[in-house]
Amino acid sequence: MYPDRVLSGMRPTGKLHLGHHHGVLRNWVKLQSEYECFFMVADWHALTTSYDDVSIIEKSTWDMVIDWLAAGVDPAQATIFIQSRVPEHAELHLALSMITPLSWLERVPTYKDQIEKMAHKDLGTYGFLGYPLLQAADILLYRGNLVPVGEDQVPHVEITREIARRFNHVFGKEPGFEEKARDAVKKIGGKKSKLYEELRTRYQQEGDVEALESARALLADSQNISHGDRERLFGYLEGGGKMILPESQPLLTEAARMPGLDGNKMSKSYNNTISLREDAESVTKKIRQMPTDPARVRRTDAGDPEKCPVWQLHQVYSDSNVRDWVMQGCKSAGIGCLDCKQPVIDGVLAEQKPMFERAQPYLEDPTLVKSIVADGCERAREVARETMREVKEAMGLNY
Known part of the structure; x- marks a missing residue:
């Protein structure tokens, strides 16, 4: 049986923000001490929707890896690598495409959803239709039996499981x-x-x-x-043939909805983000300019924290004593909006401080980052080559 192994990745599409930290990176830091983890820069995946502008990919890749290291991802505990530097991803993707029914890809919920959301782009490409299959290849290449996802991404793990099962059924019937x-x-x-x-x-x-x-x-x-x-x-x-690719299981992660500066979920598409390593002056200015309860026109007007986006950030950054102070002070007009925002500013800056400290050596010497990634790519290729050796053998391609 294969060891418990985690595969997860991110597309390099720009600087990471605090939503990435709370939604993904904190979980990665926890997982790396519990399992063998492979964390991937999914640069080929970036091309599925951004093939018309590749200028951002290289810079975003190195910025993103530094953000991972700043957030506490440890190269001594986890393998950090770049997808396109491990060509076996493309090789397994092609092999799996030979046995994957077209209808399976067309029924993935995010396929039609993304096409509607990104109607301004031409996504009528095989690359976009086949991205769930590339995801499956990413996971199966490392025999990644544990995939950390939120509930909305479970269908991607299910199709990966179905593809592995079909591959084993078709190619696991060795003679005798x-x-x-x-x-x-x-x-x-x-x-x-x-x-x-x-x-x-x-x-x-x-x-x-x-x-x-x-x-x-x-x-x-x-x-x-x-x-x-x-x-x-x-x-x-189980009554089948030889198991070549193990069936993956979703490792459900607690949904951490990081509120943005306008009260919506923090997202680049809403332009409401704070970057992981944003300077203190910019963070302070952004939070001070956040909208508040529209009922508080003047300092002397009472407000309702439940109607204020700042209150959502207090849920993330403030303890119960501060939240009680905000609730009482806002409803009685005992504190002003800038007073209310200061603990949030302090909380964000305190969270970012160790990130700046961890990032500094890599900013001073970028060769350190490239060395970490080169080592990670080599470790990833060792595992990937072994998987492809068995896949080729099963498919009759080992002559």
Whole structure:
């Protein structure tokens, strides 16, 4: 069985903002200490919608990696790499395209949604239609069985699972599979062999899911069988062929909706963002200029924090004592709007301070960043080459 491994990535489309930090990067920092993690600069994915203007990609790539490092992503714990530097992504994407039905790609919910949202662009390209397949290749190339996503992205993990299942069904039928699998059962050893057969029978005849999990655990613990035999036995257990590409599972992340300067979700498309490494003067000015409760025309007018975008930022940056002070002071006109905004300014600047400190060495010496990425690309290619070796062998392309 493959080890628990996480694959996640971002498209290089400009500077990262605090919404990226709260929505993705804090989770990456947590995951890197729990799992083997691969974090990818998805530059080929950037081309699916921005093929008409590639000028931003190179600068955005290096800025984004520095932002990751500033946020606490640790190259000693996680592999940081660039998608296009690992050509096996394109190779697996092409291989999977041979067996993926067109209808599967057309039914991905975000496909029609994005075409409507980006009607000003010509997205009638194969690259855009096929981007869920490229995502599947990204995940499957690293046997990434855990994919951190929000609820809205679960369909992308589901199609990845379906593609892996179809690939295993089409190409996992090696000649003499059953005979090889039965020989592999004997290699597990006496009692374990008997137990495996019992669990396999219970699962296949009675649909006993607990028996399936117990058999998987037994195989994972068996040290005296080869990798190939182990994958045959996983397939034999479930009544299929040899498992070449594991089925991924969504690792649901808590939805962290970071409010923007206008009360909407923080997003570049709304022009309501604060960058991860924005200077203090600019942050202060932006927050001081935020709209407030329209009922507070004058300093002496009482207001309602629930109707004010600043209150949403207090939910992120202020403790209960400050929030109580804001609620009472605003409703009684005891504090002014600038008074109310100051703790938010302080909270944002305090959050950014360690980011500036972590980023500084990389800004002073950009070769450090390029070295981290070069090492990450090499580590990623080692895993990718091994996957492609097995994929090519299964597809009859290893001559």
